[in-house]
Amino acid sequence: MKPILEFRGVSRSYESGSGTQTVLRDVNISIFAGEFSAITGPSGSGKSTFLNLCALLDEPTTGEIYFDDVPTSGLSEALLCNLRKNAVGMVFQQYCLLPYRTVLENVLFRFRYLDMDSAETRKLARNALAMVGLEGFEDRSTHQLSGGEMQRVGIARAIALKPRLLVADEPTGNLDSAAAAQVMRCLQQLGEQGDIAILLVTHDESLLKYTSRHLSFNDGLLTECE
């Protein structure tokens, strides 16, 4: 099986007044469909930097990132933009929902830049909501939802276009353990369908029981944990 995403010798450094700070060092990893990977590590170890590279929001300082075997450094900005929009879904700790809009409107927001028939987008949005267990919530306003429900709307929005890769930076960071468990089971079920790779950054090691792979960062170095 070919990886969706492959990092070969990827490093990322930032320049500042005090010199160069290397945040990721020689990262080599392949990410496959059907995997649900947890990414852990101390604060400042490079987890979000890695996730931003995976979502093609940032570029390596050295090395290459392959998306479906294509080296991304050679892609035009238009092609990269297309991949970000269609092939990658993102879930955020703060949910980032539109307040006082309905659940369905929030998921439909995912389609705002796309020239798609509105009956088709509604169908995709409803399907995504059903996949996260929110069938029947379509017309509820987001301010009437619990945190766990809000995050599942965030996941529905991220998967509505059937991305190949789903990245989530601490999606359960604001939730209590019961709501976090709901969100994790929802991600686990998506992963088990086999056509998406999920990357989840978390500080909560108790969530590792839901994931199928564990990657850990320490000072920019990636380790594959057993």
Ligand SMILES: Nc1ncnc2c1ncn2[C@@H]1O[C@H](COP(=O)(O)OP(=O)(O)OP(=O)(O)O)[C@@H](O)[C@H]1O
């Ligand atoms: N745009 C940037 N410019 C300069 N330095 C940055 C930038 N983004 C991140 N860094 C630095 O890179 C290091 C790694 O940051 P990163 O956000 O990847 O850590 P993290 O593992 O996600 O931490 P946390 O668990 O606190 O979210 C930090 O020292 C941070 O200050």
Ligand SMILES: [Mg+2]
């Ligand atoms: Mg972070």
